[in-house]
Amino acid sequence: MYAMQYQITLPADYDMDIIRQRVASRGHLLDDFPGLGLKAYGVRERGVDGSPVNQYAPFYLWNTLAGMNAFLWGAGFQGIVNDFGRPVVRHWTGVAFEHGAAYGSLPRTATLRTETLPAWADPAPALAAAHEELRDHAALSTVHSTALAIDPRHWELVRFTLWTAAPPDSTEEGWQVPHLSAPELAALPTGRL
Known part of the structure; x- marks a missing residue:
């Protein structure tokens, strides 16, 4: 599993209905x-x-590098580049994925928590503890699914969560999710990878 996100921050007076219409008209293309x-x-x-801020920030979980590459070097990502310029694409190696207590329901919001592991910390126990926390997090009643991933260049650990309602912790970076494309959601391996 590979995680990926780009964040396109838009002007303060940008009409976000333009983005909502973009998602409504193009979101199905990745279904x-x-x-x-x-x-x-x-x-x-x-x-x-x-x-x-006003922001469009899709988050991806890929089953294959071939799929991620086909998107990044193909028409899908080129549409973003054509309309907004080429954004920085953050990416992480998957550590774990868990179905949440509300897995069968449609997610409405998403959150991202980012944590940098201390330079002195052994990453193996830190990842084990983060996975244990992820499993507890997945048991919350409004969690659809949640993923843990790491960027070993910067030792940045991220937890991405889809929610069926507003998340209980408003300190994490969050977005509304007007559409979810999930063609291979059932194929994402669960548990620690």
């Missing part, structure tokens, strides 16, 4: 994309739910 576990179309609007 059967090979190699894609899921794409959560993350949108946040300045002043709504405490957001300081």
